[in-house]
Amino acid sequence: MDAVVAFEPVAMPPEAQAFRREIREFLAAELPSLPGAQRANSWVRADPSFSRKLGARGWIGLVWPRQYGGAERSALERFVLLEELLVAGAPVGAHWIADRQSGPALLRYGSEAQRQKYLPGMIRGEEYCCIGMSEPNAGSDLAAVKTRARRRPDGRWVLTGQKLWTSGAQRCRTMIALARTAEPDEQHRHAGLSQFLVELASPGVRVVPIRDLTGAEEFNEVFFDEAIVAADALLGHEGDGWPQLTRELALERSGPERYLSSHALFTELITHAASQPRDATRQLVGRVTAELWTLRQMSLSIAGQLAAGKDPALQAAIVKDLGNSFEQALPAACQALLDENFRLEADTDLARTLGYLLQVSPSFSLRGGTREILRGIIARGLGLR
Secondary structure (H helix, E strand, O other): OOOOOOOOOOOOOHHHHHHHHHHHHHHHHHOOOOOHHHHOOHHHOEOHHHHHHHHHOOOOOOOOOHHHOOOOOOHHHHHHHHHHHHHHOOOEOOOHHHHHHHHHHHHHHOOHHHHHHHHHHHHOOOOOEEEEOOOOOOOOOHHHOOOEEEEOOOOOEEEEEEEOOOOOHHHOOEEEEEEEOOOOEOOEOOOOEEEEEEEOOOOOEEEEEEOOOOOOOOEEEEEEEEEEEOHHHEEOOOOOHHHHHHHHHHHHHOOHHHOOOOHHHHHHHHHHHOOOOOHHHHHHHHHHHHHHHHHHHHHHHHHHHHHOOOOOHHHHHHHHHHHHHHHHHHHHHHHHHOOOOOOOOOOOHHHHHHHHHHHHHHHHHOOOOOHHHHHHHHHHHOOOO
């Protein structure tokens, strides 16, 4: 029996279109016109003051319940918000993970005390969170996680291990960390995993920055050396870490950030070539526009499915795989298009944007799951393995 993967079209409701105009007016007033190199990949660029401004407008936790400070708006309005912020190059990295993943995980699996502790600060743009999944020698194979959590007689937990490539840990109060609380068996490799809300200021926790090619220190290693974690830090149920996490990854993999990271380069190329476009430029612009529009429609469809209470994990994996391929290929395609007189060291917005993305775009297919892991998920979802 052949599996069918549906991306049903979604029509934007009138309130979402009105919200788009409101967002654009806000960005025009609050965000200066940024050069392309600062607009590119903006969802990893952090500006806590800008996050607090969004929080003051109720634009973090947009779909969350009002009892925690949320606005209870629709998933499609949230899609519009993310799209406008990313295209404008807004520095949303400080609160991004809390808004996209950690808050929804707390709403779905957290205790009432955990929600009251964390969600209001997240909504204000003051409480930041990071993801503790990847580890050395494990890559995207979360069954290979070696960080251990053992319960003490007093009910508290002791964490030992290491996390790697942890984005934004240096400015976060809390990590949702995946750890082993029991050993798996051969038939159930992902059994025995649990999630914990770890306060990064706790004794035994050490955050070490990793400098990338651009000189930025966005990634981190996080070490747990017999770190003591509170008894009520367990998120959800012990041993349910894997099913909890797979639902979370559907949120991480399907948004517009998965195909808009290189969008600033596309607009800089159009500006550069506007006066005298060559046939090759027209062809590239046409192809990129068609691919971009298709990816947008697929991502928007997933937002609609999430709004309907569905679990589009397979569709999300497809969007991330295709989206990462698209945004990784764009810098190389632009570089190949430019003539031999173009220099990356030139003092132009196009050169700076292209130079930046050529350095950072190889990481796009790593964050949120490698291409190989994603294609394995897709193959299983289609009944091919």
